[in-house]
Amino acid sequence: MKARTLIASAAALAIAPALAVVTAPAAQAAPAACTASEADVFAAPGSVSGGPGELLACRNVTLTQVPGNIPMRAVQVRYVSTDLNGKKVPVTGTVAVPTARWTGQGSRPTVAFNPGTLGIGRQCAFSKQLAGAYQDEYEGEQVAAFLKAGFAVAATDGMGYIEGLTHPYMIGANAGHSLLDIARASRQVPGGTLTADGKIAISGYSEGGAASLWASQLAASYAPELKVVGAAAGGVPGDLKLTAKQLNGGAFAGFLADAVVGLHEAYPTLPFDELVNDNGRSAVADTKKYCLYGTLARFLGARVESFTTKGYSLDQLYALKDANGLSWGDAVEQQKLGVNIGRPGSGAKYQIGFPTYQYRGYFEEIIPHETEEETRRLYCKAGITTQFNNSYPGEHLLTDSIAINDVTSWIGDRFAGKFTFGNCPLF
Template sequence: MKRLSLLAAAVVAASALVAPGSSAAAPAGCTASEGDIFAPAAPLSGANGELLACREVTLPHVPGKIPMKAYQVRYVSSDLRGKKVPVTGFVAIPTAAWTKSARRPTVAFNPGTLGSGPQCAFSKQMTGAYQDAYEGDQIAEFLKAGFAVAATDGMGYTDGGVHTYMIGQNAGHSLLDIVRASRQIPGGTLDAQGQVAVSGYSEGGAASLWAAQVASSYAPELKVVGAAAGGVPGDLKMTAAKLNGGPFAGFLADAVVGLHEAYPTLPFDELMNDTGRKAVQDVKENCLFGTLGAFLGKKVESFTTQKYTLDQLYQLKDAAGLSWGQAVEEQKLGVGIGGRWSGAKWKIDFPTFQYRGALEEIIPVETQEETRRLYCKAGIPTRFKNSYAGEHLLTDGMAKKDVTDWIADRFAGKLMIGNCPLL
């Protein structure tokens, strides 16, 4: 009996030492603290989408005082190499009854660029730590339509982490896994059979299309019916060439640090001069507008001891022969895609809505047009709109009703008429 008591005590003690990120039973209630949600990453062994922790919150930066239940969440996802990692985000569910079908549908949402450090996380900003988030109106539009919203922060926003900015599979996995997690919220009302649409703009647009590309292999049980993606940087090399030395070079700085975080074997620290080391710290310490200010007009050539250009950096390899250029190319959208019955690596069996502003000044128009062309060539039903009378940021807001209406039509099962050009 004494031995059994000692064993029981040992089990209790061991349980108390389990890190917040380790695999455990789903929480009995949403009673976690913000510290629990954003605790440093720890080894995980749970299933993709497993809910690790949640807490009930309000979303003061979602306008309109929409009646809802909202939760900040921590859940399991997998990075591009299959390593399990904790990811954070929030789930919002309107309290008004859903009457248009048997189950309330969910929009999986990825915000546009907010910055790379943990303090920039979308769910932190929407729950009150406002810095420079700008997606509250789109969240409100979805909620007013009656949709639940599962909004991921993306990988790397736990304490001590760095966001893996623009890493395609990481983004796609995070976006799909928060839908899985949203259905495990204690006392929650979302059904595992509910329909799903994915949506995002800019960085979020790339994440949306990556979620579309990986959905059939990574989350085949999810009933994804469409992907809306605006301002998409589909080709990072083309985008980097335009950003380098310009007013929006901060986005390039985020991308370089994000690539290093996702591909740590590539040469990086040893290349840096003092300016480069300071630049890495600036990326981690600033959010969107701070980063843009810190890197205004800066060129990558100024950050390395050898003054490497982008093209020269792309040639540098790690010990296994992987080059920076190959890592960047792996993020290109529209490569290896096809329909459900194709032999393509990434099978997509639902339509996409892709869009951009007529006055786009940040993401090259050419890469957005090319992503659309690749989707059309692969036979993916695609609707494209490029007539919004705005530049990059304003177009996000201008399109919000079109995006919401397009997603509503997909949830209603309406046929979409694409507008692919003759190829």
């Protein structure tokens, strides 16, 4: 779907179904069978026990939005992860495993997958959409490609799609932890066939691309037992300040609205309620109701200045601090990719011992080219083997589809143990 089609569809669609309130579950042991209800999977947090990646609940589902009638077993899962402050939180997602026998090397490998932006309304959860509660999901073909290649897929919804919470959109540590932990949880599905020695690849586009690289940066310290062999990341908003500047007042300002609400969710001490006017309060409520098209329609051409009491610009908002001296600008900078990264043994905070595949469309119109190129440059400078492709003949959304075969092939090569030099500049 091309950008102009996306905008036209956004202007016509604003879907916001109500969600029933469910009682928070008590802390529980790992399930012996996938007999949970949908309400159990998406229930309020309650008391969360268990370590990161521990499976809390699961239910068997049919993935109606994955094309190709691929024989598989699919389960909706609820599992333990940790947020950027180290707090245990339940996260939801989908684990799908082809029923055809794996014929590659070793045990069947798994792709830990994060979808692109779907909106932060709770009904927008990727696992709900894949299973037929369709809003405007567009990643079913990528999931299908992985499954057809014989790979298992562990697709996270990301944090906050459960009762009483809000998705912390574009928060790096939260996204990275959620991806790594669903890879862990995928091995615990009752009656499942995935084993601890199976290789893991990480993949995602747009919001999912940022999540993929954050999972890459966190893997060695957060989930060292996982055998991660590569990460594919497309359309990556590596620098949120550059991205916000381009989004503000434009056709895709809805992404900025989601990001502001996501930052508020993750950093609740930052000044917020006292900054927003009536228009801003309405906007916050609307971001929590809509999926992708509805959000883009609601905020078409919107500027952040119109939602604040004093008409604050982005730069003015970045300067505002909480009682401990943390500013909005600090919080945004903490999400920047490629900072303090290095190879194993480098002493860097984030050590990456596997290659990455980074890509964008030639006609990219949502994410600034500068930040996508800069993320690649930072990875190359740090000595991370990186393959970069900026020549796909599409804009933002279409490129996600155009690149499916290349992404699947590149990941297949990593699972097969093939070596890659990448294409980092030699100077």
